Amino acid sequence: MRLTQAIIILLTIVFFSNNQNLLASGDETFKNLKPNFSFEGPFGKFDRESLKRGYQVYSEVCSSCHGMKQLSFRNLSQPGGPEFSINKVKEIASEYFILDGSDEYGDPIERSRVPSDRFQPPFDNKDAAKASNNGAYPPDLSLIVKARSDGANYIYSLLSGYEEPMPESMHIDESLSYNPWFSGSAIAMAQPLYDEMVEYDDGTIASISQMSYDVANFLAWAAEPTMEERKSLGLIVMGFLFIFLILMFFSVRRLFKDVH
Amino acid sequence: MNHDYEYTPGNAFTKWLDKRLPLIRFADENLLSFPTPRNLNYFWTFGFILTLCLVTQIITGIVLAMHYTPHVLMAFDSIEHIMRDVNYGWLIRYIHANGASMFFLAVFIHMFRGLYYGSYKEPREILWILGVVIFLLMIITAFMGYVLVWGQMSFWGATVITNLVGAIPLVGESILTLLLGGFSVDNPTLNRFFSLHYLLPFVIFGVVILHIWALHVTGNNNPTGISVKNTNDTISFHPYYTVKDLFAYVVFLLMFAYFIFYNPNILGHPDNYIEADAMVTPAHIVPEWYLLPFYAILRAVPDKLMGVLLMFGSIVVLFFLPWLDTMKVKSARYRPTYKIFYFTFLLTCFLLGYLGGQAPEGLYLFLSRVCTIYYFAFFLVVMPILSRYEKPSPMPIGISNSAINTDLGTDKNPALSINN
Numbered sequence: 001m002r003l004t005q006a007i008i009i010l011l012t013i014v015f016f017s018n019n020q021n022l023l024a025s026g027d028e029t030f031k032n033l034k035p036n037f038s039f040e041g042p043f044g045k046f047d048r049e050s051l052k053r054g055y056q057v058y059s060e061v062c063s064s065c066h067g068m069k070q071l072s073f074r075n076l077s078q079p080g081g082p083e084f085s086i087n088k089v090k091e092i093a094s095e096y097f098i099l100d101g102s103d104e105y106g107d108p109i110e111r112s113r114v115p116s117d118r119f120q121p122p123f124d125n126k127d128a129a130k131a132s133n134n135g136a137y138p139p140d141l142s143l144i145v146k147a148r149s150d151g152a153n154y155i156y157s158l159l160s161g162y163e164e165p166m167p168e169s170m171h172i173d174e175s176l177s178y179n180p181w182f183s184g185s186a187i188a189m190a191q192p193l194y195d196e197m198v199e200y201d202d203g204t205i206a207s208i209s210q211m212s213y214d215v216a217n218f219l220a221w222a223a224e225p226t227m228e229e230r231k232s233l234g235l236i237v238m239g240f241l242f243i244f245l246i247l248m249f250f251s252v253r254r255l256f257k258d259v260h
Numbered sequence: 261m262n263h264d265y266e267y268t269p270g271n272a273f274t275k276w277l278d279k280r281l282p283l284i285r286f287a288d289e290n291l292l293s294f295p296t297p298r299n300l301n302y303f304w305t306f307g308f309i310l311t312l313c314l315v316t317q318i319i320t321g322i323v324l325a326m327h328y329t330p331h332v333l334m335a336f337d338s339i340e341h342i343m344r345d346v347n348y349g350w351l352i353r354y355i356h357a358n359g360a361s362m363f364f365l366a367v368f369i370h371m372f373r374g375l376y377y378g379s380y381k382e383p384r385e386i387l388w389i390l391g392v393v394i395f396l397l398m399i400i401t402a403f404m405g406y407v408l409v410w411g412q413m414s415f416w417g418a419t420v421i422t423n424l425v426g427a428i429p430l431v432g433e434s435i436l437t438l439l440l441g442g443f444s445v446d447n448p449t450l451n452r453f454f455s456l457h458y459l460l461p462f463v464i465f466g467v468v469i470l471h472i473w474a475l476h477v478t479g480n481n482n483p484t485g486i487s488v489k490n491t492n493d494t495i496s497f498h499p500y501y502t503v504k505d506l507f508a509y510v511v512f513l514l515m516f517a518y519f520i521f522y523n524p525n526i527l528g529h530p531d532n533y534i535e536a537d538a539m540v541t542p543a544h545i546v547p548e549w550y551l552l553p554f555y556a557i558l559r560a561v562p563d564k565l566m567g568v569l570l571m572f573g574s575i576v577v578l579f580f581l582p583w584l585d586t587m588k589v590k591s592a593r594y595r596p597t598y599k600i601f602y603f604t605f606l607l608t609c610f611l612l613g614y615l616g617g618q619a620p621e622g623l624y625l626f627l628s629r630v631c632t633i634y635y636f637a638f639f640l641v642v643m644p645i646l647s648r649y650e651k652p653s654p655m656p657i658g659i660s661n662s663a664i665n666t667d668l669g670t671d672k673n674p675a676l677s678i679n680n
């Protein structure tokens with residue numbers, strides 16, 4: 001009986017661990033680099049300074065092509081995120097504009113954005129986005145980390161992976177760039193990051209790998225702004241269940257002492 | 261079942277109530293003093309766990325429906341709204357999404373338990389058949405629920421699976437149009453799937469009540485497969501099994517909580533975090549893990565109609581188990597040959613699950629075919645043959661009497677046998 005149980009448990013584990021690989025996209029030519037993000041693991045939290053820098057990279061570089069439609073400016077000051085001060089967020093938001101309602105003549109009113117507004121999309125629609133990018137669509141980045149297997153590591157590898165030399169035997173269209181981390185290795189996004197491209201407010205040196213790390217970190221937070229809340233609640237729930245488990249264990253033992 | 265004990269109302273009110281609506285008597289007979297075999301192991305706790313899984317899915321589902329918008333332009337964003345803006349919305353959604361996986365994990369264990377201990381055999385045929393009905397309904401419900409997210413895998417999964425209906429000769433196309441509410445997966449499809457996904461769990465609930473009713477007519481099977489003979493063989497459900505089941509449930513919850521809080525997306529596919537796009541086909545279209553074995557069977561044959569028939573057949577065959585396996589000895593404990601075939605079958609199911617996630621080509625395809633053949637052969641060939649020729653090993657006389665029965669092949673000692 002013990003043996004059967006052991007076999008079944010073993011098979012289950014094997015099945016699930018297999019499943020993990022089997023759900024991965026499968027085409028990675030290269031294994032993802034692992035810069036060791038601080039949010040990994042059951043107690044992991046985001047590095048706030050890195051998130052702030054990551055937002056800076058996103059807004060100064062990526063946002064000209066990629067939208068983040070699930071995010072509002074107010075999220076930037078929310079606990080568990082970059083935690084910009086509310087005044088800073090107001091200031092950030094006010095640099096963008098939005099058409100909101102119409103005036104008495106029916107003409108649209110343009111006003112500056114406030115914290116409750118969403119991030120500004122770079123293009124009016126998908127077709128406009130494609131037209132400016134050689135027909136390729138720069139995907140919305142709000143959920144990109146969840147939408148790729150091993151998300152944050154993948155984004156980090158992708159962004160810092162343009163320097164890899166292209167194999168002699170490979171020929172790609174000139175509108176594409178070689179990047180071995182992208183599935184198919186030919187990506188329609190030209191290398192977006194170069195050393196010192198942004199000047200970090202906090203004085204950190206903006207190397208390609210630093211910026212890749214920060215923006216990947218920021219995108220990981222953006223994909224799930226409630227991650228820290230989830231993990232800390234998890235700890236309480238698991239702790240409670242564990243104590244409950246011990247109580248139940250002894251109850252069963254005592255109750256069944258005379259049965260058999 | 262042997263009833264020595266009878267409920268007696270204690271005070272004036274309960275006496276009054278007992279004459280009009282014997283609710284307390286009902287609860288007492290069915291939940292508290294219900295005589296249960298004393299030797300049930302932990303595989304018997306999954307019925308209780310499943311009941312709570314169903315309740316969990318219904319409660320979280322109702323809350324999700326309060327915030328969800330079943331429209332192709334808004335569905336995906338409304339789920340992100342739940343994840344980001346609704347208080348504890350992320351928790352509710354992760355419980356519901358991982359809850360479906362846990363539900364299937366539990367139901368697989370529950371069914372393999374039945375298969376091992378022969379719980380489908382006389383007199384529990386209807387109990388088993390109701391179980392298979394529940395399983396079918398669960399699959400349909402889970403499939404429709406997955407579509408509601410309106411991610412890439414939702415959309416393409418729905419397209420692939422609904423298309424199968426079109427393979428049915430003559431009526432297929434018309435049924436497909438009715439199912440989709442049009443000619444392809446679109447807003448009408450999403451709307452009807454939402455409506456049905458809300459409805460079906462309540463139908464399951466109804467069938468579960470019948471399932472438990474049937475259980476309470478025949479009583480539980482047990483690891484020996486030997487029928488309960490007298491009150492020495494049983495203990496009351498409460499407190500013994502309420503406490504044991506609860507203990508098992510807490511273990512189950514710990515695993516469940518691990519997924520919810522520490523790895524909530526591992527059981528899902530990353531592509532489902534990309535909004536559905538009819539113009540972009542994902543590289544691999546795969547269903548959720550719990551449907552992979554059936555998906556492997558579907559793709560094991562080149563012919564679409566045959567594939568569909570085999571896939572449905574793989575579940576339909578379960579309805580006939582009580583008549584395919586007619587061996588009187590129930591439990592695999594005393595069936596050494598059956599045991600070998602059983603574990604091979606278990607392995608085959610795991611393998612099918614793995615193969616369902618691979619592209620159907622080369623070695624994978626070959627293995628899928630071998631596994632599919634064994635899947636059906638186990639029920640249609642092995643079971644009937646073993647029923648005739650297998651020689652069971654010696655078994656005890658009774659549940660609480662471990663003396664060995666010399667009359668092999670039957671658990672009925674005429675002197676002791678009581679109607680069960």
Ligand code: HEM
Nearest residue numbers: 304306307308310311371374379388391392394395480481
């Ligand atoms: C919503 C899903 C289900 C629920 C809530 C449920 C609930 C239960 C409960 C509470 C029991 C009694 C405790 C136990 O023996 O574990 C039970 C027994 C049983 N169930 Fe289920 N069940 C479900 C699905 C199924 C399915 C899919 C099958 C098989 C196809 C099945 C077959 C059986 C059998 C044969 C028994 C009697 C087992 C025995 O006493 O040996 N059930 N079920």
